[in-house]
Amino acid sequence: MAEYVTIRRWSLKEGADEASLLTLVRDGIMPAYKAQPGCLSLQLFRVGEPASYLAVTYWEGRAAYGSWAGEGGAAWRESYRPTLERWLEIMTFEQEFEAQLLVSG
Secondary structure, X not given: OXXXXXXXXXXXXXXOOHHHHHHHHHHHHHHHHHOOOOEEEEEEEEEOOOOEEEEEEEEOOHHHHXXXXXXXXXXXXXXXXXXXXXXXXXXXXXXXXXXXOOOOO
């Protein structure tokens, strides 16, 4: 069960389309995150009009996230650099939240 969650809100850049985004997430982003120890899953939600997107990542705990976000994730980031760069070509970062799970049903 995930004990730590990151939620990032993004929007598509001008000229980018949702179909390309979904292909990138399915074929590149999700496999990359599944390869990271401590990352349990990733979900992408479309919200609002105009649309923005919530990328929700579930971690075993804050330590697992910290390892990925810090020096421990440098090799992972380098390995998936083309995929991550493609993400940044089509998406604009808006906001980020971090949360610890307190109750789940």
